[in-house]
Amino acid sequence: PIWDLMGVTLGFGTALLGRKAAMLCTASVEEVIEDHYQSQLKEIGDDEKDLKGKIEKFKMHEADHKNMAYKSGATNKGVYFIMDKIIQTGSRIAITISEKI
Numbered sequence: 646p647i648w649d650l651m652g653v654t655l656g657f658g659t660a661l662l663g664r665k666a667a668m669l670c671t672a673s674v675e676e677v678i679e680d681h682y683q684s685q686l687k688e689i690g691d692d693e694k695d696l697k698g699k700i701e702k703f704k705m706h707e708a709d710h711k712n713m714a715y716k717s718g719a720t721n722k723g724v725y726f727i728m729d730k731i732i733q734t735g736s737r738i739a740i741t742i743s744e745k746i
Contacts, residue, residue, distance in 0.1 A: 648739060648743070651735075651739070655670060655674075655732070655735075656670060659728075659732075664717075664718050665718050665719065665720055665725065666725070666728065668714040668715070668717050668718045668719035669714070669719040669720065669721060669725050669728060669729060669732070670728075670732055671710060671711070671713075671714040671719065672711045672714035672715055672719040672721075672729075673721075673728075673729050673732035673733050673736065674732060674733075674736050675707045675708070675710045675711035675714065676707075676711050676733065677733050677736035677737055677740070678707045678736070678740075679704055679707040679708050679711060681740050682700050682701075682703055682704035682707065683704060685700055686700055686701065686704070
């Protein structure tokens with residue numbers, strides 16, 4: 646539930662900052678998730694072909710969402726660069742905590 650609350654807060658907060666910020670939020674989060682899936686794929690053995698296929702499919706969806714966000718106005722230039730790094734860092738922290746609990 647805490648991740649849901651944080652996700653809604655992040656989405657709502659960036660939406661208040663405008664379209665570019667909201668789209669950047671999507672792109673930043675999706676990029677971190679895409680990287681996370683790539684890391685998982687490296688760890689999974691060839692004996693887990695079904696699982697690998699599912700993760701590759703999920704990774705592809707995340708990449709599509711990220712690309713759509715950039716096409717819809719996301720930018721990580723100027724002050725948005727700082728926002729991008731903050732959102733990515735927070736997303737990585739959330740993933741790390743989730744892996745521990």
